[in-house]
Amino acid sequence: xDDSYFRDRISGYFxxxxxxxxxxxxxxxxxxxxEGRQLLEELGRLDEFVQREQELTGAEDFWEQxxxxxxxxxxxxxxxxxxxxxxxxxSSRGMVWKLTAAAASIAVLIFIGxxxxxxxxxxxxxxxxxxxxxxxxxxxxxxxNELERATEGAAxxxxxxxxxxxxxxxxIEKELPADDRDELxxxxxxxxDETSPTGRQLDLPPDADExxxxxxxxxxxxxxxxxxxxxxxxxxxxxARTEEIPLGDTAVEKHxxxxxxRRDVLPSQMEAAGDQxxxxxxxxxxxxxxxxxxxxxxxxxxxxETTPAMKSLTAERRAExxxxxxxxxxxxxxxxxxxxxxxxxxxERAAMVTQxxxxxxxxxxxxxxxxxxxLDKLK
Amino acid sequence: xxxxxxxxxxxxxxxxVEPGKEISxxxxxxxxxxxxxxxxxxxxxxxxxxxxxxxxxxxGSFDQADDIVQEAFVRAWxxxxxxxxxxxxxxxxxxxxxxxxxxxxxxxxxxxxxDQMKEAGFNPVDKDLxxxxxxxxxxxxxxxxxxxxxxxxxxxxxxxxxxxxxxDYAQIGSYLKIPPGTVDSRLYRARRxxxxxxxxxxx
Numbered sequence: 001x002d003d004s005y006f007r008d009r010i011s012g013y014f015x016x017x018x019x020x021x022x023x024x025x026x027x028x029x030x031x032x033x034x035e036g037r038q039l040l041e042e043l044g045r046l047d048e049f050v051q052r053e054q055e056l057t058g059a060e061d062f063w064e065q066x067x068x069x070x071x072x073x074x075x076x077x078x079x080x081x082x083x084x085x086x087x088x089x090x091s092s093r094g095m096v097w098k099l100t101a102a103a104a105s106i107a108v109l110i111f112i113g114x115x116x117x118x119x120x121x122x123x124x125x126x127x128x129x130x131x132x133x134x135x136x137x138x139x140x141x142x143x144x145n146e147l148e149r150a151t152e153g154a155a156x157x158x159x160x161x162x163x164x165x166x167x168x169x170x171x172i173e174k175e176l177p178a179d180d181r182d183e184l185x186x187x188x189x190x191x192x193d194e195t196s197p198t199g200r201q202l203d204l205p206p207d208a209d210e211x212x213x214x215x216x217x218x219x220x221x222x223x224x225x226x227x228x229x230x231x232x233x234x235x236x237x238x239x240a241r242t243e244e245i246p247l248g249d250t251a252v253e254k255h256x257x258x259x260x261x262r263r264d265v266l267p268s269q270m271e272a273a274g275d276q277x278x279x280x281x282x283x284x285x286x287x288x289x290x291x292x293x294x295x296x297x298x299x300x301x302x303x304x305e306t307t308p309a310m311k312s313l314t315a316e317r318r319a320e321x322x323x324x325x326x327x328x329x330x331x332x333x334x335x336x337x338x339x340x341x342x343x344x345x346x347x348e349r350a351a352m353v354t355q356x357x358x359x360x361x362x363x364x365x366x367x368x369x370x371x372x373x374x375l376d377k378l379k
Numbered sequence: 380x381x382x383x384x385x386x387x388x389x390x391x392x393x394x395x396v397e398p399g400k401e402i403s404x405x406x407x408x409x410x411x412x413x414x415x416x417x418x419x420x421x422x423x424x425x426x427x428x429x430x431x432x433x434x435x436x437x438x439g440s441f442d443q444a445d446d447i448v449q450e451a452f453v454r455a456w457x458x459x460x461x462x463x464x465x466x467x468x469x470x471x472x473x474x475x476x477x478x479x480x481x482x483x484x485x486x487x488x489x490x491x492x493x494d495q496m497k498e499a500g501f502n503p504v505d506k507d508l509x510x511x512x513x514x515x516x517x518x519x520x521x522x523x524x525x526x527x528x529x530x531x532x533x534x535x536x537x538x539x540x541x542x543x544x545x546x547d548y549a550q551i552g553s554y555l556k557i558p559p560g561t562v563d564s565r566l567y568r569a570r571r572x573x574x575x576x577x578x579x580x581x582x
Contacts, residue, residue, distance in 0.1 A: 011567035017548045045581045053523045056514040070452045076416040
């Protein structure tokens with residue numbers, strides 16, 4: 001045996017990973033070979049060096065950030081996901097808001113005082129001039145009266161059925177004169193940085209001028225959770241936009257009017273519209289997820305990878321991690337459950353229940369248990 | 380594991396432990412299995428560094444390591460109920476991560492054959508460290524990782540499994556589906572390469 005035979009085994013000898021007979025042979029070789037012993041020493045030094053130098057350090061905040069990224073991906077509460085709730089809320093604006101609203105109100109009153117003859121007509125001036133402002137509603141411009149009529153309608157339950165399914169933004173377009181509406185719509189879209197505090201894009205709904213109401217729900221950062229349903233009370237994007245209004249102009253008053261109307265008139269309308277939006281969302285979501293699952297990926301296990309279809313899906317939203325089959329199944333189950341809960345169509349509900357039952361009886365499914373829970377709820 | 384499973388830490392008792400006091404992996408896992416997200420958060424913080432180092436060494440890419448480590452924790456959380464607490468957590472976690480990484484490496488391996496390596500004189504072009512550079516502490520470490528990542532995947536995988544994860548030849552062979560003799564020879568070549576590259580640092 002030449003030296004190369006032994007040299008090739010010195011690595012195994014160093015790791016004590018040779019059969020006893022070979023180990024003995026190499027041991028004998030090393031006793032007589034200076035070169036062999038030197039190689040063994042070098043391997044020892046290399047091992048020490050690798051043990052010493054493999055430790056990656058980096059700043060502590062780097063590791064904390066990494067941990068938080070993982071938690072965000074998992075949807076843990078300890079790391080707040082990037083969503084609209086992190087945008088400044090109305091209550092947090094405090095004194096600035098109150099002062100500005102007061103200043104705007106005074107400006108409007110002065111305006112009305114100066115132009116009351118134009119607004120109310122000459123014969124109304126003496127009568128209304130002595131009355132408190134709150135009592136001037138009869139003489140208010142048509143827009144104001146319309147708002148009041150709407151309020152009255154809500155109180156008596158006589159809501160215009162044509163408007164019952166109308167989303168809030170669309171109602172603004174109908175209620176306000178064109179110029180005012182444009183101004184309001186423009187000012188209701190806040191000049192906020194759409195990037196969340198952690199730097200991710202908030203997937204805000206499209207411009208209000210283009211879409212009457214946000215059809216898309218705000219997408220949470222963590223797809224480990226099912227995609228959250230759009231809110232029934234007000235779409236989150238709309239809430240974010242109405243929360244932020246510029247200060248010091250008539251938009252403030254208009255905003256107040258709208259808020260008043262929303263509080264008094266719209267809840268039931270919005271409830272109905274919300275159901276429709278939510279149902280449509282889940283129907284679309286279910287179709288998308290079914291297509292995704294049918295595109296392959298059932299064989300994906302714990303160690304596997306995602307399908308190209310899933311990768312392309314999630315490549316569009318890089319802030320989110322790649323979806324797994326389990327994620328997709330979870331979302332599909334959620335969509336079916338929501339449709340079954342919301343749909344007025346008994347056939348559609350039955351179809352959804354059947355699909356959920358299929359998931360509940362599939363022992364290989366990652367969502368079997370969850371599906372059973374949903375079935376119980378639907379009973 | 381769905382969001383519905385998440386419970387308050389108070390329900391699982393982890394918060395009752397004094398702050399700063401070391402809690403065993405086993406207890407944290409049991410709490411996490413009951414839905415305690417904070418307990419799993421602690422597991423993340425405890426093991427992420429080692430896992431990241433291992434996967435970064437294996438893949439040679441910050442982005443890949445970042446993605447894989449995140450995904451590994453996600454999958455661990457999703458499958459935590461299946462985990463039996465009589466076993467250690469890290470080996471299970473690192474197996475998940477390693478499988479994910481190995482899928483990536485196999486792609487690289489195909490494009491980096493032994494013949495190519497021989498043609499290149501076992502001296503491939505050095506890699507740019509990228510963001511990993513910020514995690515390096517000193518020139519020696521930087522040179523070590525540069526040399527490691529310049530090594531063909533075939534050899535680097537064996538070396539990292541041996542030196543970073545302390546796997547023995549049989550385990551490496553079984554995992555990579557190669558005979559222990561092949562593990563030995565690849566490891567020897569990898570070591571010879573590093574000895575040559577880092578000679579001045581080892582004296």
